[in-house]
Amino acid sequence: MDIRRRNTKTKQMIMTVLSDSSSALCYEDFEKQLSGTIDKATVYRILQGFCDDGKVHKISGNNGKTYYALCHHCNSGNHNDNHIHFQCIRCQTILCIDKQFSIPVLPPGYRMTDMHCLISGHCPDCFNEIADYEKK
Amino acid sequence: MDIRRRNTKTKQMIMTVLSDSSSALCYEDFEKQLSGTIDKATVYRILQGFCDDGKVHKISGNNGKTYYALCHHCNSGNHNDNHIHFQCIRCQTILCIDKQFSIPVLPPGYRMTDMHCLISGHCPDCFNEIADYEKK
């Protein structure tokens, strides 16, 4: 039923960028790291394919952009990314915090299939830079 | 320092739509409910103003749209919406689940200012409709 995917150099490049990153990436990040060598449409299509295969999950940032990060506990058709994401409100970086936490109780009749928890705040770097700036 | 806001009929209409709704609303929802009487730019500007005043909070849906809902525990400049949001993957409705839950522990150095937790799944209505459909 599912599409038979091919292992292309383009996909490998995108996978490498994902693997090398400690934070989740938006399209802009891929564009920068790949110096625009891969077309926008292709990047989005490949990332969507990875999501469909359960290799990558999407995170909706608080800035209207979609971020992508490698999955560690997922398989095709059954995502299991019930961990926390942190987005810095200054540098916009999104980090996956790989710590499962108690699943909240839903009202009767609601069925959960997925959970995205996005915490906003300052990452250590930005926090320090702000502190340094305010000292002066 | 802050802008002195005026109490206009337009703002009242938008506030009424928000008050009357049990779920969070995206621009499209306002457009429908107001039959397009208020310009798009105005709707967005008013909603942003409400957010700045701490009356409304934004939720980034998993569909790339921004949803808006009334705040209950917030004040200007200090949002406190650490509750859970639920979005149905079928009808896209977003509900605020007004139940505080244990705040997750962040790695050292990370400072939290806000948290958005979005659970995806099926709302009772959609779940039943799917179940009914599958019976046939």
Added chain:
DNA sequence: GTAACTGCAAAATATTTGCATCCTT
């Protein structure tokens, strides 16, 4: 009267789609 508000049009941003061509299997 003044500054905030509104509507209209246009711009900006993010993502998707159609299609011709290319490349993996």
Added chain:
DNA sequence: AAGGATGCAAATATTTTGCAGTTAC
């Protein structure tokens, strides 16, 4: 050779901005 993959251009979707005219205070 067949069908998935890619690049290019154009389309779509969402949100924002500039500006001129309007309105609340």
